[in-house]
Amino acid sequence: MGHHCCSKQKVKRGLWSPEEDEKLVKCINTHGHSCWSAVPKLAGLQRCGKSCRLRWINYLRPDLKRGSFSAQEERIIIDVHRILGNRWAQIAKHLPGRTDNEVKNFWNSCIKKKLLAQGLDPKTHNLMPPSQQNIKNACNVNQFYQQPPSVFSMNSQFRSDNNVTPMDINQSFITLAPPHPPNTNIYPPSLDQAMSTFNYQNQNHVWTTNAQNSEPSSDFTRQSLIPISSSSMIGSSGFDFPDHENNNMWDDGGMEALVSPRQEEMKQTPVPQGLTQQEKVCEVQLEEERDGHHQDMDTSFSDCSNFDLEFMESPLMPCGLMYSNMNSMDQLAWDA
DNA sequence: AAGATCCTCAACCGCCTTAGT
DNA sequence: GACTAAGGCGGTTGAGGATCT
Incomplete structure (x- = not known):
């Protein structure tokens, strides 16, 4: 039984022939694809609109990148998946140039196995208990995590405003959720606010976080931003702002694991630009499901002078990027 | 050489969301 | 608000090629 969009007509299934591809390309080049349900008729194809759409997106689109994934692409997939x-x-x-289908297939056929072979849970990216590990080669354990985190695309506005040169892929990157200004409805933060984070990071402050209790640390002065690490081994996940008026922390609602009351609170906050309410709640649910509880680690940055901050474009959640020329794992001390 | 098994990946399925009425 | 059509997405399947025995 086919999809309702094509249940009325007799449709062909299975692999596409070169002739069908040609018809589809010709049709889209002539008419575009504003309405997929109209494409089969226009193209003279015995396929349903969804099938045409899939074929175009996954195979015929001219901007698709062919060939196997590079090491950098693999790194990005792992980081973003985390x-x-x-x-x-x-x-x-x-x-x-890559499609969701391609990424999914690559994950399932390749990356997942690599992570498992390293004793890492592909869902959480955490090291699995020894009893659950199936490590083929002990030398490879945490191979991925000894590499610096990878690169994301930058916000073009930020790039042009700040004369940012093309990124050096050898630089170390750490993903961060963007800071959300306290007591405002503005999200994502303005460039000014992002820059205030930038400035802060260049003050050679020693950063320490204790996300277990999310309490303001006495080490912090009033303009401090506290990066909160998530359950991931390298990736971090947001900022908490000291809210001095109410004597507590203002949470940016980023990637950290949250308990249900927090989830309820999230529902009351404005929906970030580019996110549906459901997606926003999903962000929280996802983390809760993944972690079950807070597994944040204490994190120390011994020296922030080399750090920079930029933003990556993401329709889901425009995440901040912090990068440096340091070898991140040498510089960051992680205390579980 | 040939059958069994594994692996990859294109395509489909079913569910969800969105937009239009 | 209810209904419907279409688009979009993640999970899954299975054909066919590669590798193993």
Whole structure:
């Protein structure tokens, strides 16, 4: 039984022939694809609109990149997956020329196995208990995590405003959720606010976080931003702002694991631009499901002088990027 | 050489969301 | 608000090629 869009007519299924491809390409080049349900008739194809759409998106689109994934692409997939989970379409948006289907297949056939072989849970990216590990080669354990986190695309506005040169892929990157200004409805933060974070990071402050209790640390002065690490091993997940008026922390609602009351609170906050309410709540649910509880680690940055901050474009959640020329794992101390 | 098994990946299925009425 | 059509997405399937025995 086919999809309702094509149940009325007799449709062909299975692999596409070169002749069908040709018809589809010709049709889209002539008429575009504003209405997929009209494409089969226009193209003279015995396919349903959805099938045409899929064929175009996954195979015929001229901007598709062919060939196997590069090491950098693999790195990006792992990093973004750690934050977003199995949201293949979102992950694919960080990989120009790659489709969600391609990323998903690559994950399932390749990356998942590599992670498992290293004793890492592909869902959480955490090291699995020894009893659950199936490590073929102990030398490879945490191979991925000894590499610096990878690169995401930058916000073009930020790039042009700040004369940012093309990124050096050898630089170390750490993903961060964007800071949300406290006591405002503005999200994502303005460039000014992003820059205030930037400035802060260049003050050679020692950063420490204790996300277990999310309490303001006495180490912090009033303009401090506190980066909160998530359950991931390298990736971090947002900022908390000290809210001095109410003597507590203002949470940016980023990637960290949250308990249900927090989830309720999230529902009351404005929906970030580019996110549906459901997506926003999903962000929280996803983390809760993934972690079950807070597994944040204490994090120390010994020296922030080399750090920079930029933003990556993401329709889901425009995440901040912090990068440096340091070898991140040498510089960051992680205390579980 | 041949059958069995594994692996990859294109395509489909079913569900959800959105837009239009 | 209810209904419907269409688009979009993640999970899954299975054909066919590669590898193993």
